[in-house]
Amino acid sequence: MSSLMSVQGLSQSVPRARMPLDRLRLACVASVVLAVTVAVSLAQAQVPERIRLGLIVGVSGPFNVAGAEQKRGVDIALDHLGGKLGGIPFEVIQADSRGNPGATVQELSRLIEKERVDLITGLTASNEIVAAIKPITDAKVFFFGMNGGPAPVAGEGCSPWYFNASFQNAQITNGIGGFMSQRGVKKLYLIGMDYEAGHEHTEAARKGFTGELVGQTYTPLTQLDFAADIARIRASGADAVFAFYPGGPGITFVRQWAQAGMAGKVALYSNIALSEPTVFQAQGKAALGTVVTGNYSAEIDNPRNRRFVQDFRAKFGRDPASFAGLAYDTLMLIDAAVREARGNIRDAAVFRAATERVAFESIRGPFRFNTNHQPIQNNYVFEVDQRPDASLYLKRVGVAAQNAADEFASKCSMK
Amino acid sequence: MTGGLVLEQAFNGLQFGMILFLMAVGVTLAFGVMNLINLAHGSMLMLGAYFIAAAATKITAYPLAFVAALMLTAVASVLLEVLVMRPLYRMGHLDQVLATFGVSIAVNEAVIMIWGREAMFVAPPEWLDGTVALTDTISYPLYRLAITGVAALAGLALWLLLARTRLGMRIRAGAENGDIVGALGVNVRLLFIGVFVISSLLAALGGVMLGPLIAVQSGMGDPLLILALAVVVIGGVGSLKGALVASLAVGLLDTFGRMIWPHLMGNIIGNIVANASVYILMALVIAVRPSGLFGNHAA
Numbered sequence: 001m002s003s004l005m006s007v008q009g010l011s012q013s014v015p016r017a018r019m020p021l022d023r024l025r026l027a028c029v030a031s032v033v034l035a036v037t038v039a040v041s042l043a044q045a046q047v048p049e050r051i052r053l054g055l056i057v058g059v060s061g062p063f064n065v066a067g068a069e070q071k072r073g074v075d076i077a078l079d080h081l082g083g084k085l086g087g088i089p090f091e092v093i094q095a096d097s098r099g100n101p102g103a104t105v106q107e108l109s110r111l112i113e114k115e116r117v118d119l120i121t122g123l124t125a126s127n128e129i130v131a132a133i134k135p136i137t138d139a140k141v142f143f144f145g146m147n148g149g150p151a152p153v154a155g156e157g158c159s160p161w162y163f164n165a166s167f168q169n170a171q172i173t174n175g176i177g178g179f180m181s182q183r184g185v186k187k188l189y190l191i192g193m194d195y196e197a198g199h200e201h202t203e204a205a206r207k208g209f210t211g212e213l214v215g216q217t218y219t220p221l222t223q224l225d226f227a228a229d230i231a232r233i234r235a236s237g238a239d240a241v242f243a244f245y246p247g248g249p250g251i252t253f254v255r256q257w258a259q260a261g262m263a264g265k266v267a268l269y270s271n272i273a274l275s276e277p278t279v280f281q282a283q284g285k286a287a288l289g290t291v292v293t294g295n296y297s298a299e300i301d302n303p304r305n306r307r308f309v310q311d312f313r314a315k316f317g318r319d320p321a322s323f324a325g326l327a328y329d330t331l332m333l334i335d336a337a338v339r340e341a342r343g344n345i346r347d348a349a350v351f352r353a354a355t356e357r358v359a360f361e362s363i364r365g366p367f368r369f370n371t372n373h374q375p376i377q378n379n380y381v382f383e384v385d386q387r388p389d390a391s392l393y394l395k396r397v398g399v400a401a402q403n404a405a406d407e408f409a410s411k412c413s414m415k
Numbered sequence: 416m417t418g419g420l421v422l423e424q425a426f427n428g429l430q431f432g433m434i435l436f437l438m439a440v441g442v443t444l445a446f447g448v449m450n451l452i453n454l455a456h457g458s459m460l461m462l463g464a465y466f467i468a469a470a471a472t473k474i475t476a477y478p479l480a481f482v483a484a485l486m487l488t489a490v491a492s493v494l495l496e497v498l499v500m501r502p503l504y505r506m507g508h509l510d511q512v513l514a515t516f517g518v519s520i521a522v523n524e525a526v527i528m529i530w531g532r533e534a535m536f537v538a539p540p541e542w543l544d545g546t547v548a549l550t551d552t553i554s555y556p557l558y559r560l561a562i563t564g565v566a567a568l569a570g571l572a573l574w575l576l577l578a579r580t581r582l583g584m585r586i587r588a589g590a591e592n593g594d595i596v597g598a599l600g601v602n603v604r605l606l607f608i609g610v611f612v613i614s615s616l617l618a619a620l621g622g623v624m625l626g627p628l629i630a631v632q633s634g635m636g637d638p639l640l641i642l643a644l645a646v647v648v649i650g651g652v653g654s655l656k657g658a659l660v661a662s663l664a665v666g667l668l669d670t671f672g673r674m675i676w677p678h679l680m681g682n683i684i685g686n687i688v689a690n691a692s693v694y695i696l697m698a699l700v701i702a703v704r705p706s707g708l709f710g711n712h713a714a
Contacts, residue, residue, distance in 0.1 A: 228424055
């Protein structure tokens with residue numbers, strides 16, 4: 001608009017004495033004005049008056065604890081955004097992916113075809129994300145992932161329409177192998193749930209570990225009692241175990257670990273899936289001393305995170321878990337990207353380039369997108385500790401990987 | 416494998432088996448007496464765990480909270496029997512499966528509405544929070560020993576009830592032929608409520624005792640129900656003796672299998688075999704004796 005104003009100003013300053021030349025100049029000025037007006041209005045056609053943002057989260061189904069925590073992070077983000085995304089008024093259209101790839105695809109097509117959303121964000125489980133890539137790529141709608149990125153969609157299956165604002169799955173484990181060696185762990189036992197993520201994370205934990213692997217066990221998803229496995233770990237002579245048990249099984253594992261008298265004798269390592277604020281209440285003191293890696297915790301110190309954590313505590317009475325932090329961060333990233341593109345979200349090339357380069361001040365610390373649209377970020381090491389009021393928190397004790405990319409970028413065709 | 420480890424795993428297997436027995440006995444009783452396939456049985460275990468979690472916040476004395484949790488479950492099971500289960504007894508098994516599965520979904524959602532999605536904390540009673548030395552190097556949680564003991568007492572009490580009391584005689588008679596028992600003047604309606612409440616209480620007892628060991632959250636009983644169904648198929652549908660033998664066999668097989676198979680077959684294949692061992696056993700039993708180890712129903 002500012003260029004248009006200055007052209008109009010020029011036309012007013014035309015002297016009146018020399019009419020013929022004036023007319024010529026007036027014609028010139030008029031045509032410039034017209035051209036600029038057309039150009040501006042064309043550009044404005046790409047800037048919507050109101051952004052329709054689709055939010056799809058698994059608030060029901062097997063991942064509902066994580067999905068509900070994502071919604072809490074979104075709640076705080078909506079308060080902070082004050083109804084505007086990158087300066088443009090916006091509304092949120094909600095959907096429930098139900099922890100189910102089939103439901104995810106159905107709900108995405110409802111958001112895209114019926115609700116005509118401009119952008120989509122969310123998703124909870126890895127298999128939902130894998131299922132979402134084709135529909136959003138076919139429909140040419142940008143999707144911003146809030147939680148996890150399975151290996152296929154970071155590598156060969158990457159999409160120019162998919163930005164992952166959270167983490168590539170192995171990123172929140174990478175580096176712990178080296179950290180354990182550095183801490184003097186000589187004999188390591190790996191244990192995890194018998195599904196893709198269980199194998200991915202335990203293998204990622206093994207990388208960089210220089211000691212001896214004394215055992216490796218995968219337990220069925222439905223197993224509720226780990227006494228037999230804990231006895232095997234004790235018998236193996238391991239001095240540390242890396243255990244991948246997210247959510248409910250994580251509560252079970254940590255409590256049985258402490259009950260078997262293992263806490264303090266054999267060091268327990270994992271990533272934030274095992275022990276974080278959504279499960280602290282149920283794990284209780286059994287979680288103390290557990291060392292976990294992750295890309296976010298409430299203890300990360302920067303002004304944006306302090307504000308987020310303070311408002312989250314005020315509203316929900318405890319620290320935000322990483323699901324909430326990353327959901328909040330994803331909305332803030334979209335906000336920054338829309339601003340960077342000057343609202344041009346309907347010009348795909350402009351918006352994509354703006355999102356790829358946006359200087360986004362993440363609450364987790366340094367953040368930028370890699371060529372495969374996955375984050376380059378830190379993976380921190382936390383220890384479960386307690387505050388004077390006996391509440392548990394994740395104390396930062398180190399960095400497992402600094403400004404680290406995932407290992408699948410080279411397999412992605414985007415360069 | 417040292418002697419101490421074998422002993423420890425034997426305790427683990429026994430305890431796991433006794434919890435399975437508490438679940439399986441209810442499934443098999445409901446089928447034997449009321450001809451009911453009850454997929455909502457896992458909900459009773461879950462309710463037991465939630466009730467002890469809720470009761471423990473109000474009542475500090477553990478035994479009182481324990482009794483309160485069981486009484487609350489008994490009330491819930493009477494309501495469930497009268498409102499939902501009773502019409503199902505005369506329906507086909509497919510209707511029962513659909514209806515009781517629906518009940519389990521409804522109860523799972525109800526606990527989310529009442530207590531929230533996140534898992535609840537249940538502490539074991541302080542006087543059971545220690546360990547017992549098995550050998551010089553291995554100690555075993557006292558609480559797990561207590562679980563095994565209480566479950567064994569519950570099984571014994573059930574056996575006494577069925578074998579030595581008039582109510583037990585009627586239940587056994589009802590299992591043989593409910594119509595004749597009704598014609599002889601026994602109030603079959605009350606009898607069925609009694610059986611349903613006893614079944615629910617045994618499952619809830621499992622839930623109350625598992626509360627401090629596993630995550631108390633919506634749907635927590637469902638994986639155990641699946642195993643209990645396998646146990647009932649192995650032991651013979653409707654047979655109490657079968658439920659006991661199969662529960663202990665499955666508990667011990669699963670626990671020792673986790674040590675033996677990876678040892679014999681290497682980590683990868685051994686792990687797969689260990690995870691599938693219960694279902695392999697079930698398939699073998701069905702192949703040799705389609706009605707299960709102690710079943711008399713012709714298959």
